[in-house]
Amino acid sequence: MKQYKKLLMIGATVMMIGTGCSNESQHIEKENRVQRELNQKPQKKTALDKKVEKAFEKHLSVYPVKSLEDFYDMEGFRDGEFDKSDKGTWVLTSNIYHKKDENAPLISKGIVLYINKNTNITKGKVILKELQNSVNKRNIKEYKINMKNNQLSLSENAPEEIKDFLNEFQFLVEVEPFDSLSDYKKLNSSHNEELPLYTIDYLLPKDNNINKWLQNNYKLSKENAVLRIEKTGDLKGTSLSELNIEIEYPIEDGGQSFFTESILFQPSKSEE
Numbered sequence: 001m002k003q004y005k006k007l008l009m010i011g012a013t014v015m016m017i018g019t020g021c022s023n024e025s026q027h028i029e030k031e032n033r034v035q036r037e038l039n040q041k042p043q044k045k046t047a048l049d050k051k052v053e054k055a056f057e058k059h060l061s062v063y064p065v066k067s068l069e070d071f072y073d074m075e076g077f078r079d080g081e082f083d084k085s086d087k088g089t090w091v092l093t094s095n096i097y098h099k100k101d102e103n104a105p106l107i108s109k110g111i112v113l114y115i116n117k118n119t120n121i122t123k124g125k126v127i128l129k130e131l132q133n134s135v136n137k138r139n140i141k142e143y144k145i146n147m148k149n150n151q152l153s154l155s156e157n158a159p160e161e162i163k164d165f166l167n168e169f170q171f172l173v174e175v176e177p178f179d180s181l182s183d184y185k186k187l188n189s190s191h192n193e194e195l196p197l198y199t200i201d202y203l204l205p206k207d208n209n210i211n212k213w214l215q216n217n218y219k220l221s222k223e224n225a226v227l228r229i230e231k232t233g234d235l236k237g238t239s240l241s242e243l244n245i246e247i248e249y250p251i252e253d254g255g256q257s258f259f260t261e262s263i264l265f266q267p268s269k270s271e272e
Contacts, residue, residue: 034248034258038203038224038225038226038250040187043186046189051235052191052198052231053182053200055235055236056181056243057181060178060229060243062173062240062263063176064174067150068115068122068147068174069122071090072117074090074240076241076265078265079241081267083267086118086269087118088265088268089114089117089266089268091265092112092264093110093261093262093264094262095108095110095111095259097256097257098255099256101254101255102255103133104133105130105132106129106131107128107129107130109126109127109129109165110126110127111126111145112124112127115147122146125143126142126162126166127142128142128162144156145166152166172210172245176213179209181202181229185202186201186203187202187203195232196232196235197230197231199228199229200228200229202226202227204224204247211247214259218257220249223249224250225248227246228244230243241264242263247260
């Protein structure tokens with residue numbers, strides 16, 4: 001049951017974008033939801049929303065870290081799947097997705113890092129994905145990387161495009177803090193206390209610092225966006241287990257852009 005929950009929680013944010021799902025109707029529904037939420041009036045926050053927000057803020061307080069190496073000393077939530085001798089591994093994932101127009105493929109570019117607390121060694125990958133519309137076809141390219149003295153570098157040959165991307169890359173958790181979530185306008189929320197899985201969608205104004213950072217980093221249009229925050233695990237817990245952030249921009253000429261970042265704490269044996 002624990003393994004089922006972990007798979008479900010990890011998939012909740014990325015099922016339509018991070019795994020290369022080829023179901024075009026799901027992607028269309030995602031686009032429609034973003035546009036619909038941006039067009040609607042903000043909703044009143046419920047008592048549970050406010051409780052969830054406080055739990056979000058505990059975990060978002062890690063933004064920004066002084067160095068990615070801070071994760072070597074950071075504690076995460078440990079469940080029964082951890083061996084007693086295993087200090088655990090932090091998994092940081094960040095992706096930017098672009099869809100030029102309604103007929104174009106969905107293209108993603110991102111990085112996954114495995115920060116092993118047992119060995120103080122960090123390895124990862126640059127991952128490029130291309131999903132064709134309405135066709136069960138994916139093109140995936142991966143390039144191995146490592147980290148030393150907080151600097152990411154390639155551990156194998158790669159095209160100049162990948163070298164440039166890596167040289168300029170930063171995780172959001174390295175650079176931008178989150179304001180108090182009570183100041184953000186709620187667009188929607190969905191909570192399942194049995195899993196548990198908690199989700200709130202907020203309006204992210206175009207002049208918000210996080211939005212401006214994305215605009216500058218990824219050459220995005222100056223638009224309001226939807227900020228989706230998801231957390232798994234007990235709301236009362238003080239240790240981070242998994243936190244997912246997704247920032248979605250409105251449809252423009254049939255295309256769309258969105259950004260995801262997640263922080264996950266897992267047993268080191270699960271490291272890939």
